[in-house]
Structure formats: structure tokens, C-alpha cells
Amino acid sequence: xxxxxxxxxxxxxxxxxxxxxxxAYLGWGWKNYLLKPEDxxxxxxxxxxxxxxxxxxxxxxxxxxxxxxxxxxxMRKSISEVxxx
Numbered sequence: 001x002x003x004x005x006x007x008x009x010x011x012x013x014x015x016x017x018x019x020x021x022x023x024a025y026l027g028w029g030w031k032n033y034l035l036k037p038e039d040x041x042x043x044x045x046x047x048x049x050x051x052x053x054x055x056x057x058x059x060x061x062x063x064x065x066x067x068x069x070x071x072x073x074x075m076r077k078s079i080s081e082v083x084x085x
Contacts, residue, residue, distance in 0.1 A: 010032065010033055013033040013034075014032075014033055014035060017035065017036050017039065018034070018040070019039055019040055019041045020040075020041050020042055021034070021040065021042070021043045021044070022043075022044040022045075022071075023043070023044070023045055023046070024045075024046050024048070024050070025045070025046060025048070025050035025051045025052075026043070026045045026051050026052065026055050026056055026059065027050075027051070027052045027055050028052060028054075028055050030055055030058075030059060031058070034059075037059065037062040037063055038062065038063070040063050040067060041067065042067045042068070042069060043059065043063070043067065043068050043069070044069045044070075044071050045068070045069070045070060045071070046070075046071055046072075047070050047071070047072055056068065
């Protein structure tokens with residue numbers, strides 16, 4: 001396991017092409033990191049302040065609502081509880 005921080009995080013995400021994603025907040029910058037949105041199986045985002053509704057809408061336009069999940073208590077739930085998989 002490697003611990004990364006700051007600008008290294010963005011670089012690492014770009015290299016991974018993740019398909020199953022859970023983030024505390026989703027902002028406008030998602031397009032800079034999720035370079036193949038058509039390959040995303042699902043995204044779990046927090047409803048807390050910090051998630052940009054317009055950014056969520058642009059992601060939904062790419063992958064559809066069926067692949068976007070909200071978690072009210074993000075830190076208290078496991079991803080499998082949220083998406084039911």
C-alpha cells in the first residue's frame with residue numbers, strides 16, 4: 001500500500017480508471033480525474049455541503065441516475081450497504 005497526497009492523488013486517480021467510486025464530495029473537477037465516465041459502474045456521493053449539485057447533474061448526464069447513489073451518512077455506511085451489491 002502506498003500513501004499519496006495532494007497533487008499525487010489526482011495523478012493516481014487518472015491512472016486507475018476506477019469503475020466503482022465512493023467519494024465524500026463531488027465537484028466540478030470530476031471530469032479531470034474520471035477520464036472514462038462511460039466505464040463507471042456506480043458512484044456513491046455524500047449529500048453534505050461540498051457536493052456540487054450541478055457537478056452531479058453533469059455526471060448523471062454521462063452515466064445515468066441508475067449508477068449514482070447518495071449516502072446521507074457516508075462515513076457510517078459501507079459501500080455495499082449503499083448500493084446493495
